[in-house]
Amino acid sequence: MTIDRRSLLAGAAASATAIAAPSLLRAQGAGAIKIGEINSYTAQPAFLKPYRQGWELALEQVNAAGGALGRKIETLFRDDGGKPEDAVRHAGDLINAEKVDLLSGGFLSNVGLAIADFAAQNKRLYVASEPLSDALVWAKGNRYTFRLRPSTYMQAAMLVEEAAKLPAKKWATVAPNYEYGQSAVRWFKELLKKAKPDVEFVAEQFPALGRIDAGATVQAIEASKPDAIFNVTFGADLSNFVRQGNTRGLFEGRAVASMLTGEPEYMDPLGAETPVGWIVTGYPHADIKTPEHTKFRDAYVKKFNDYPRLGSVVGFDTMNSIAAALAKAGTTDNEKLVDAMKGLKFPSAFGTAEYRAVDHQSTLGAYVGKTAVKDGKGVMVDWSYRDGAKYLPSDEVVKTLRPAG
Amino acid sequence: MFDLILTQTLNGLASASSLFLVASGLSIIFGVTRIVNFAHGSLYMLGAYIAWTLVGRFGPADALGFWGGVVLAALLVGLIGVAIELLILRRIYQAPELFQLLATFGVVLMLQDLTLASWGAEDKLGPRAPGFKSFLIIAGNRFPTYELFLIAVGPIVLLLLWFLFQKTRWGTLVRAATQDREMVGALGVNQRLLFTSVFAFGSVLAGLGGALQLPREAVNLHMDLSMISEAFVVVVVGGLGSVTGAYLAAVLIGILHAFGILIFPKITLVLVFLVMAVVLVVKPYGLMGRAPVGQARGHGPAEPLLLPADGLTRLAGAIGLVLLALAPLVAPDHILLTLTELVIFALFAASLHFMMGPGGMASFGHAAYFGLGAYGAALAVRWLGAPMEPALLFAPFLAGLAGVVFGWFCVRLSGVYLAMLTLAFAQIAWATAFQWVELTGGDNGILGVWPSAWAVPKTSYYYLTLMICTLSVLALRYSIFSPLGYALRAARDNPLRAEAIGIDVMRVQWIAFIVAAFAAGIAGALFAFFKGSVFPTYMAIPRSVDALLMVLLGGVQTVSGPIVGAFAFAGLHEQLMKATMYWRFGLGLSIVLLVILFPRGLVGASLMGLERWRRRRRPAPGLAVEAAR
Amino acid sequence: MSAAAAPQAQPVLVVEGIAKSFGGVKAVDGVSFAVQAGTMLALIGPNGAGKTTCFNMLNGQLRPDKGEVRLAGEPITGLRPRHVWRKGVGRTFQITATFTSMTVRENVQMALISHAGVSFSPFGRARDRHREEADRLLARVGMAEQADRACGVLAYGDLKRVELAIALANRPKLLLMDEPTAGMAPRERIALMALTAEIAAATGIAVLFTEHDMDVVFTHSDSVIVLDRGRLIAHGTAEEVRRDPNVRAVYLGSGATSGGH
DSSP: OHHHHHHHHHHHHHHHHHHHHHHHHHHTSSSOEEEEEEEOTTTSHHHHHHHHHHHHHHHHHHHHTTOBTTBOEEEEEEEOTTOHHHHHHHHHHHHHTSOOSEEEEOOSHHHHHHHHHHHHHHTOOEEEOSOOOGGGTTTTOOTTEEEOSOOHHHHHHHHHHHHTTSOOOEEEEEOOSSHHHHHHHHHHHHHHHHHOTTOEEEEEEOOOTTOOOHHHHHHHHHHTOOSEEEEOOOHHHHHHHHHHHHHTTTTTTOEEEEEEEESHHHHGGGGGGOOSSOEEEEOOTTTOOOHHHHHHHHHHHHHHSSOOOHHHHHHHHHHHHHHHHHHHHSSOOHHHHHHHHTTOEEEETTEEEEBOTTTOBBOOOEEEEEEEEETTEEEEEEEEEEOGGGGSOOHHHHHHHOTTO | OHHHHHHHHHHHHHHHHHHHHHHHHHHHHHHHHOOOOTTHHHHHHHHHHHHHHHHHHHOTTSHHHHHHHHHHHHHHHHHHHHHHHHHTGGGGTTSOTTHHHHHHHHHHHHHHHHHHHHHOSSOBOOOOOTTOSSEEEETTEEEEHHHHHHHHHHHHHHHHHHHHHHHSHHHHHHHHHHHOHHHHHHTTOOHHHHHHHHHHHHHHHHHHHHHHTTTTSOBOTTHHHHHHHHHHHHHHHHOTTOHHHHHHHHHHHHHHHHHHHHHOTTOHHHHHHHHHHHHHHHSTTOSSOOOOTTTTTOSSSOOOOOOOOOHHHHHHHHHHHHHHHHHHHHSOHHHHHHHHHHHHHHHHHHHHHHHHTTTOOOOSOTHHHHHHHHHHHHHHHHHHOOOHHHHHHHHHHHHHHHHHHHHHHHTTSOHHHHHHHHHHHHHHHHHHHHHOHHHHOGGGOEEOOOOOGGGOSHHHHHHHHHHHHHHHHHHHHHHHTSHHHHHHHHHHHOHHHHHHTTOOHHHHHHHHHHHHHHHHHHHHHHHHHHHTEEOGGGGSHHHHHHHHHHHHHHOTTSSSHHHHHHHHHHHHHHHHHHHOTTHHHHHHHHHHHHHHHOTTHHHHHHHHHHHHHHHHHSOOOSOOOOOOO | OOOOOOSOSOOSEEEEEEEEEETTEEEEEEEEEEEOTTOEEEEEOSTTSSHHHHHHHHHTSSOOSEEEEEETTEEOTTOOHHHHHHTTEEEEOSSOOOOTTSBHHHHHHHHHHHHTTOTTOOSSOGGGTTHHHHHHHHHHTTOGGGTTSBGGGOOHHHHHHHHHHHHHTTOOSEEEESSTTTTOOHHHHHHHHHHHHHHHHHHOOEEEEEOSOHHHHHHHOSEEEEEETTEEEEEEOHHHHHHOHHHHHHHHHTTOOTTOO
16 A cells, blocks of 8 residues: 555656756756745734745845855745645746745744645755644655744753743643644643653643633633743733733743743733733844844844844845855756755854754754733843754654654 | 532533624624625634724723723624725625625735734733732632623624614615615615624624734734634524524533533544534525525526537637646746646536536535545555555545535525535534544544656656546536436526426436536546645635635636636645745735636626627627626 | 214225324314215315414324324324335425426426336436326326426426326325415416316325415315314315304304415
8 A cells, every 4th residue: 555655646746846947947047046925814814914024034135245156046835725725726837927936934833844744746846934734744755845943842852951941840731722732731741841850730721813702711720829821822812811810820930931021013012011920932033143143133123124023133134044044055957956955054143053853853043932011012031052963852752753754 | 519510500601701792793684695704713813903093002000991992893893894895895896696705705814914924923811800800709719800791792782683683774675675685775775884894893893803802812813813714604694694593603612611611621622523414414504594585596696608618618628738748848847736736626626617607506615525535545545555546546535435425415505505515514514524533533634645656757647637527627617418407407597497397406406416526536536646645624614615615716607617727726825835935925915816807707798808809890780698608 | 073974885095083292282282084086075164273284184194193194994093104105195285395406397207216116227218207297197187298308497386286296106096185276366266177087087086275265165176174273174065155144153253264365
């Protein structure tokens, strides 16, 4: 059965290349290098508007410096509206009609996985910028897919490191009810239990994404009397959860570890109500003083007259890493490009990072710190940068997690 | 334990209030105008955004500033409602039933982008309400005073509405119109004024519902759709047109949510639809609803004559088919991919049309069968290791089986109630695909559903799709003109008469339901192999809405309408999505314009044009036949 | 009261003591009568007398609380409308009920298809089935020329004729007509009822009809039964009923007189 299936896939792939061949030849010409960038621009605008701006900034800089391979780089943006099947349609259209050289983008995990599967089928490089799903590079990882952002596992691991230092024994979790929320909770539980075997999880809440019934959820958690809470909600769910939790005193005397909450996209709307003392992953944009970041931030502020969000960094870095890969490969031939991506070191706004050869995950890290309120706004304090490379399982473990090799 | 029960009950009551405000407005509008107003959730969202701006401007700390802002926001939303009614809906009241739904959906799309453009993408956490910033200790738990205020708002508004409907002339008219629309026309009431005022009133309620959420929820761009589906549920569970019923249903849903998350934290989303399904099965007209008066007569204009295709139409169809068959010779790959998708959608739309046009059963959940077909194929590939051919054969039976089960319940209802029950079943199917991660892969879907080697080349798969879809569509067409199709139309045109000549109305509708589900399943299976993957979104509400749009856009009373509608809608959608970030505005505007210009759908309009042209050429020979092929 | 019909051959329809209450109100209370083949029986009574309830218990829309309905000796009490029809009962509606998306001929064809028991068949074109027979029936009611018109655009009187043709499609033993002439001009009324009487006489179909117009009743009925407040108060020929003091009291009391509207 397996053999059948594999030979079948091989046949499929072969014919797909045969059809794609003439377009490849044409794309090798002197015109611009085209990147097909697919994202949920209309469905997730709060993250993706800054993302696109960050991307455009990097694109402008790269092209001002002469582009790549002596050619300009051009981006074709497509909106998938949050639907994986639309993303796949755009991917097909971008490759077949627009003759793009490679694909990038993806916000939601299922969109990322769908594009990744398509990329493998069509033998195209796909640089996944944002989807956090571990499956993207592990369980369903493939030769053509690379991911920039620290995955769910990595961010959970960063928080576990801090959570394990707390005296709290009884934990409650609240996470949006889809793959990201579910696997964040799963990893957090697994890693925290490993680090601290006597912890106990007393309540699990899985509100539907974007539909949290915050008052009732807060009350349900309160009823389980936990010592600490692990939160994965974000966006409007987070705002509602925080407001109800603040009024109802859920967070008083309780530690909270929270995924992504330090990102300006999610913290800024909370304003003066930002809860104090949560352990979060995020992006303290105003306070990072490294030369790379200062340069990035100044350029960004100058171009858009607005401060960067984390999305801006992701867009900026994705674009730059692609430019680096093109320079390293010296060609737009996708097989060579994929080889160049393996182990590629690229400049990011957070310093140099690398796409690991072993699982195609980049080592871009995240900032972990505590939340605080300053001048009526949420900020991160006591933060430090956590290099992504340190929060990944050993290569041996990774190989067992990644059947594609 | 007791304290938890008490607080969760209070929580449920608090969230019921806004739901009630929105749902009561929706219910009143439906009762009088028979419009299923999809844009009602958007009005709710606008209420929240406008209140956010006004309160910010007036000064959130000041009681007058806050409450003044809230009330003014509600009134402004009322004005927006009036504008929608005057500019769009007023022009299409005479169109076939549910056609207005199409227009209101266009409005939803336009308002989404207008809101994004006006307020930006970031969520807005509003200020707390002056005087209600703190909490009381109830049963040992802190309970926000604002939630207590909201709990009071529901019954107060209910009381005010009751007073309005019982004690004022306007209210009496609204009640009369809800019970029997024709009667009000006969009473010589200014119907236009009544409709506009009712629409404005409903909009104010929606706006108020949104504005009152300000201290409670972050204002965001997803509020419209998350509210509208729940408000529909409340309206239907309560009984269309019944305000008291809406309140009861809102409380039921609110409390269900609050306790549901204690017991089944993972299925809160589908819980409401489960409840709706149960209520509709047990009480077909909702908790407080009454069977509509004069149902046998039906609403809207009488169904026009349906004739088999004449030479001209057949010729057009044949030419279209030949063009499609020749397309691979000239069209580049990407056009071929688009065509493959369009052909699949044409079958999907035709399958919905079969139950909706001749069958008179509008479905808000037709994506369920499309999705089940896709999942049938994907599951066969993933779990049985089946190659494409048997998977394609197997898949429609899964969809058909769902049609057997769901249809059995649905055909016991009619009109909007039937449509809402189909929606409930679709949501249940969607939730199953979403939650049963072990089997379906959850929201990450099932990947690697690629066709057999011979069908992998785009041209081969295109021909495969074209062949299967053409045969299926022709089979559907053929059966529309068979005795079964006639019996189906008889049951739609006049159920009483149909029963009186020995036709088992429910059974014939059930058969149609199953056939439609089966055909949608074929489309879904083809779609799965086309995309190489399946996702729960295949059965989500937007895809059901897409199918409705295609059928209505093409013209529900014509047989070729859905095919034209599918090509028009999907083509437009794709081109706009490529062309602009603000594609939703463009699509919404196009839909609204098409609806106003062609209230019988694209095919309906062109046929009428053709008929007029013919009549002008040779004066009518006494046969004023209104043709619709 | 409840006088049985004169003994003849077996009546087509026998109704024995049927009753129906709605929320404690007795709408029909123990009504019995019979209709003979080839005759026309008029059911009359003032508004609210229980005519419609009585009618709906015969056609299957309502189930009687008590009593029995027999068609040609076979009980049909409480059967659904479509089963009543299968037993051989045709009917016309007070407000005409036809299929507006079909032509006149197709309306009749539909009834014929159903009579042939193939309404669930997905094969063959319905338009080609029973065409001659449909045309024969339409010719009989004088609608042959309009066979290709849409039912949605017909004049009211013509619709009534189409309904009659539909009702005759299953070769019924009994024809139930609820207010057959309501909403028609006086000349059309007479024409329609004359046609019905002629068909009844020629085919032996028994006809039961309710009627407001006393001219129609007295001209076209072979016998008349009178309902008042759910009870049968008179039964006889038109002339007998006209002279019945009970009937006079009821009709004078309700303000209506012979001659109708």
